Amino acid sequence: MPVPKFAIQKPAWTPFNVVAGIIVVVGLVVTVIRFTQGLAATTNLSDYNPWGIWIGFDLLVGVALAAGGYVTSAACYIFGLKRFHSAVRPAILTGFLGYTLVVLALHYDVGRPWRLPYPFIVQRGTTSLLFEVAACVALYLTVLFIEFSPAAMEWLGLKRARQIVVKLTLVLTIFGVVLSTLHQSSLGALFLIAPSKLHPLWYSPYLALYFFVSSIIAGLSMVIFESTMAHRYFHNKMDAEHLRQADGVALGFGKAAAWVLAGYFVIKVVGIAQADTWGYLATSYGAWFLVELLGFVLLPCYAFAISVREKNLKLIRWTAAWSVVGIVVNRFNVGLVAFNYHLPSSERYFPHWMEIAISVFVVTIGVLVYKFIVTHMPILYSHPDYDAH
């Protein structure tokens, strides 16, 4: 197997490598503390606040931003939009890594991580939303692994195995869409159990719908964002097809994002009308809610619409990054800011520095693995020995 040229030429002590190295070392040290001394030594979690940023960020944001996998493969293989084909592999890879890191982060968060498989083998609790989330995430991670595997098989030269897996593409895509619909919405539905803890502006019987629809926005925006980053840092890895289709992917996904954001804005306003929570908008929480709704939903909706209309690719890419931030803000609001809003500030949760260190560590691991895979495997280009599937 030929060794990529620039892998040899690049010096090891680049700023990126140094920063990533420091983060990984700190992360490993905190990991040892977490698994030897427990949650109390490394987190500010309590009985009031059992879910911190390892759930609010690593899980809720991670799952939402990994939605690009099902969104892109559904667009390409189910809706037949083959002009987005070049975006499928990068999106599947991002999704696969995203879910892998979600599961990795869960090992830090749950008190006894070795019991993670219990929902399947000991106590099924099939009426529990957590069971549904666990089942779907486990199954979808498997689906993403199989969907990603052709790239690895092409890299390893496993032609026969790749041929078999490629034949499963449509079935896997359908399976992925079904599983994603189920667990993206269930993550929102988890909060339905705590109507008195979540601020009325964020609590809604439609939470499941909000999480699902916003995951589509996250997926579309993340594909544009990730493609922008790949263009910037892995331009030399892209083949002609990827370079030719990139603008079309940004325009198509930008238009779709404008539509979904508009729909999301409407269902959020309808949610306020149905719950009659207009009065809360005049409070400080209301001001923050309006920042989220107007600044991270309506503004990107308008910006996507304008940029698609004007064919302004730069604005589309900036808007996609802004939408990704918006998803982070939304999941933080539901999981942390608006949760336990009635508690005195002394009882409110703020993450321990080690919690933040682990979250940064997990993201860094994702970036490093992404870099390795994109450098070695045919993700941003088609392997010359294989037909596109």
Added chain:
Amino acid sequence: MDTPIVTLHDFMLRTESITYLLVVMVLVGFVFFWRFLTDRDEDSTRPDGEHSSDTHH
């Protein structure tokens, strides 16, 4: 609104009325949004669905 909400009927009447008004506005608004979003599509889209290469960063 100044009318106090006493019964479930009062609540439903208020919330559903507002929702229905919102939905009508949304249905009309979406038509304009659709036109805003798509009325320049023909300028840059070739018959095969590929976007033209004159769209640069």
